[in-house]
Amino acid sequence: MGRRSRITADAGQPRTDGRYSDVRETALTLFAERGYRSTSMRDIAAELGIQAPSLYNHVKSKQEILRDIMVTTMDRALTDFREAVGSTHDVAEQLGRATEAHVRQTMRHRREVLVSNNELQSLDGDNLPIIMAKRDEYGRGFRKLIERGCPAGVFNVESPQLASYAILEMGNGVGAWYREDGPFSEADIVRQYGDFALSLVGAPPRDRSS
Amino acid sequence: MGRRSRITADAGQPRTDGRYSDVRETALTLFAERGYRSTSMRDIAAELGIQAPSLYNHVKSKQEILRDIMVTTMDRALTDFREAVGSTHDVAEQLGRATEAHVRQTMRHRREVLVSNNELQSLDGDNLPIIMAKRDEYGRGFRKLIERGCPAGVFNVESPQLASYAILEMGNGVGAWYREDGPFSEADIVRQYGDFALSLVGAPPRDRSS
DNA sequence: CCTACCGATCGGTAGG
DNA sequence: CCTACCGATCGGTAGG
Numbered sequence: 001m002g003r004r005s006r007i008t009a010d011a012g013q014p015r016t017d018g019r020y021s022d023v024r025e026t027a028l029t030l031f032a033e034r035g036y037r038s039t040s041m042r043d044i045a046a047e048l049g050i051q052a053p054s055l056y057n058h059v060k061s062k063q064e065i066l067r068d069i070m071v072t073t074m075d076r077a078l079t080d081f082r083e084a085v086g087s088t089h090d091v092a093e094q095l096g097r098a099t100e101a102h103v104r105q106t107m108r109h110r111r112e113v114l115v116s117n118n119e120l121q122s123l124d125g126d127n128l129p130i131i132m133a134k135r136d137e138y139g140r141g142f143r144k145l146i147e148r149g150c151p152a153g154v155f156n157v158e159s160p161q162l163a164s165y166a167i168l169e170m171g172n173g174v175g176a177w178y179r180e181d182g183p184f185s186e187a188d189i190v191r192q193y194g195d196f197a198l199s200l201v202g203a204p205p206r207d208r209s210s
Numbered sequence: 211m212g213r214r215s216r217i218t219a220d221a222g223q224p225r226t227d228g229r230y231s232d233v234r235e236t237a238l239t240l241f242a243e244r245g246y247r248s249t250s251m252r253d254i255a256a257e258l259g260i261q262a263p264s265l266y267n268h269v270k271s272k273q274e275i276l277r278d279i280m281v282t283t284m285d286r287a288l289t290d291f292r293e294a295v296g297s298t299h300d301v302a303e304q305l306g307r308a309t310e311a312h313v314r315q316t317m318r319h320r321r322e323v324l325v326s327n328n329e330l331q332s333l334d335g336d337n338l339p340i341i342m343a344k345r346d347e348y349g350r351g352f353r354k355l356i357e358r359g360c361p362a363g364v365f366n367v368e369s370p371q372l373a374s375y376a377i378l379e380m381g382n383g384v385g386a387w388y389r390e391d392g393p394f395s396e397a398d399i400v401r402q403y404g405d406f407a408l409s410l411v412g413a414p415p416r417d418r419s420s
Numbered sequence: 421c422c423t424a425c426c427g428a429t430c431g432g433t434a435g436g
Numbered sequence: 437c438c439t440a441c442c443g444a445t446c447g448g449t450a451g452g
Contacts, residue, residue, distance in 0.1 A: 033331075034331055035245075035247065035331045035332070037245065037247040037248055038247055038331065038332075040429075040430065040431080041430085041431060041432080042429085042430085042431095050437070050438090051437075051438065051439080052431085052432090053432075053433080053434095053437090053438075053439085053440095054437050054438070056431095056432070056433080057437070061431080061432080062431065062432090118328060121243075121244055121245045121248065122245070122248075157402075158398075158402055158405075159394070159398075159402060162394070162399065162402050162403070162406075163406070165380075165383055165384070165387060166380040166383070166403065166406050167380075168383070169379055169380045169382065169383025169384075169386075170375075170376040170377075170379045170380040170383075172379065172383070173375055173376070173378070173379025173380075173382070173383075174375070174379075176379075177375060184369070184372070188368075188369075189372065192367075192368055192369060192372050193372070193376065195368075196372075196373070196376050196410050199409050199410050199411075199412060200406050200409050200410050201409075202409060250445075250446065250447080251446085251447060251448080252445085252446085252447095260421070260422090261421075261422065261423080262447085262448090263421090263422075263423085263424095263448075263449080263450095264421050264422070266447095266448070266449080267421070271447080271448080272447065272448090
C-alpha cells in the first residue's frame with residue numbers, strides 16, 4: 001500500500017531526516033485549511049499513509065511543528081523587510097518596497113502566513129512570547145519608517161502607529177483570497193498594494209517611467 | 211455557591227429565556243479569547259457556575275451559538291453599511307462613512323468580529339455557505355461603491371476589487387489590537403481609518419471645517 | 421438545574 | 437515503521 005520495501009539500494013545515503021519536511025509540509029497544509037486544533041496527528045499521518053505514532057520518530061510534538069512554522073515564517077519576513085529597506089535610501093521607496101515584500105510574503109508563503117496570523121492562540125508555554133517578540137519587531141519596522149517620513153514631509157499621517165497597522169493588516173488579508181490561478185498576477189497585486197500603502201500615508205504615486 | 215434558591219418571588223415573570231443571552235455572552239468571550247475549538251461546553255458552564263449538561267436547557271448545540279453570533283454580526287454590519295451609504299449621495303462621503311461604520315463595528319463588537327473573522331473554519335454543514343453569502347454581499351457593497359467613484363473621477367484605482375479587499379481588511383485588523391483603555395479614542399481611530407480609505411482610493415481628504 | 425454516563429477522539433508512550 | 441494502549445477530554449443524552 002505505497003510503503004517502501006526494506007530492500008532498496010539507498011542504504012548508503014547520508015539520510016538526514018528528510019521525512020521531517022514531509023511531516024511539516026503536510027501539517028502546514030492541514031493547519032492552514034482547517035486550523036491547528038482541528039487537525040489531529042492522525043490526520044497528518046493518514047495523509048502521509050502511515051500510522052500516527054510513527055510521526056513521533058520525526059517530530060517531538062504537534063506543538064513543535066507549529067512553533068517551527070511560525071519561527072521560520074517570522075524570520076523570513078524580518079529578513080526580507082531588512083533587505084527591502086536596505087535597498088534604497090529614499091524613505092518612500094523603502095516603505096513601498098517593504099510593503100511589496102510583505103505582500104509577496106503572504107502570497108508566496110500563503111499557508112505559513114495564514115497559520116502565523118490565525119494560530120497565535122494555539123501557541124503553548126514560551127512559544128507565544130517568542131513569536132510575539134518577532135511580530136512586534138516586524139511591526140515596529142514599518143512604524144519607524146513612517147515616523148521617519150513624516151517630519152521630512154514625504155508622508156502625512158496623524159498617527160504612524162495606526163498607519164502601520166493598517167498597511168500590515170491590509171497585506172495580511174491577501175492570504176485569505178489569493179489563488180495562484182486567480183485573475184490577478186502576483187506582480188500586479190504586489191505593485192498595487194505598494195501603491196495603496198504610499199497613498200495611505202499621503203505620499204505621491206511612484207514614478208514608473210524608468 | 212452563587213446558585214439561586216428555588217424559593218423566590220419571580221415565579222410570575224413572563225420568563226422568556228434570558229438565560230440564553232448569558233450563555234451566549236460567556237461563550238462569545240471565550241470563543242474570542244481562545245477560539246471555538248479550544249472552548250469546551252464545560253468551560254462555558256464553569257464560567258456560569260453550572261454544570262455542562264445544564265447548558266442544553268438553553269442551547270441546542272455549541273455550533274448553534276457560533277452560528278447565532280456570526281449571523282447577528284453580519285446582519286448588523288450589513289444594516290450599518292446600508293445606513294452609511296443611504297445617508298448621502300456623495301460617493302466619496304459614502305465610502306468614508308461606510309469605512310467608518312466598518313471600523314466602528316470592529317471596535318464596538320470586538321469579540322463578535324474577531325470570532326466572525328477567525329472561526330469560519332469552525333462552521334459546520336449549511337452554516338458556512340449561509341455566512342459566506344452575507345460576507346460576500348458586504349464585500350460587494352464596498353467594491354460597487356469604489357467602482358462607481360472611478361469613472362466619475364472621484365476615485366482612481368486600478369482594481370476596485372483589490373482596493374475593497376484592502377479597505378475591509380485594514381478595518382478588520384483593528385480588532386486585533388484595539389482596547390477601550392488604549393491610547394486612541396474610538397472617534398480618532400474611526401476618523402483616521404476613514405481617511406486611510408479615501409487616500410487609498412485616491413480621493414482628496416475630506417473637508418472637516420464645518 | 422443536577423448526577424451519571426455514552427461513544428468518540430485526542431496527543432502521546434511502550435515496546436518492539 | 438508497526439500494534440496496543442494510556443489517561444484525558446470532548447459534545448451530548450438519559451432521566452430525573
